[in-house]
Amino acid sequence: MAPIQRTAQAVWSGDLRSGNGKISSTSGILKETPYSFATRFENSPGTNPEELIAAAHAACYSMAFAFTLSNKGYQPTSVETQAVCSLEPQATGGFKITKIRLETRGQVPNIDAATFQQVAQEAEAGCPVSNALRGGVEIELDATLV
Incomplete structure (x- = not known):
């Protein structure tokens, strides 16, 4: 069996504290899902x-x-x-x-x-x-x- 490969992509804009990013996956289940300093360290809506x-x-x-x-x-x-x-x-x-x-x-x-x-x-x-x-x-x- 050939290796199974799954792909996701993240794009970050700006600096760490005031910037933000979006995560997408090839399957489409993640589609420009937002993430940021606040979603990671301050429990704001979005993922991390x-x-x-x-x-x-x-x-x-x-x-x-x-x-x-x-x-x-x-x-x-x-x-x-x-x-x-x-x-x-x-x-x-x-x-x-x-x-x-x-x-x-x-x-x-x-x-x-x-x-x-x-x-x-x-x-x-x-x-x-x-x-x-x-x-x-x-x-x-x-x-x-x-």
């Missing part, structure tokens, strides 16, 4: 890089968990994941993404809590986004069987 990383991680992990459960003979009813991406100021200046916390709830018939936890960890170890971030970012997993 950390929110997009969290969304990608939540989506990827949910899929990886459902895949891993299915491979082990369990058919999930649902897997819901929230990813919390932490951006922290650094003593040397600037900011760093330091941690992503995955909070997952799964409805999975005929599985016990211990097996659910084991499969959740296996899925995180195989999640492509987790693996892309691993090494530079702490990844924390909280999985709950409902």
Whole structure:
């Protein structure tokens, strides 16, 4: 199978504090979506890089968990994941993404809590986004069987 490539583009105008940008993706789901200093550091409407990383991680992990459960003979009813991406100021200046916390709830018939936890960890170890971030970012997993 050939590598799968996905493309997004960001355009920034102006300086950091008063400037603004727009993000677009080839699929069209992001189309000149605004981002700025205020959307990143002041919670103004719009998106920011950390929110997009969290969304990608939540989506990827949910899929990886459902895949891993299915491979082990369990058919999930649902897997819901929230990813919390932490951006922290650094003593040397600037900011760093330091941690992503995955909070997952799964409805999975005929599985016990211990097996659910084991499969959740296996899925995180195989999640492509987790693996892309691993090494530079702490990844924390909280999985709950409902």
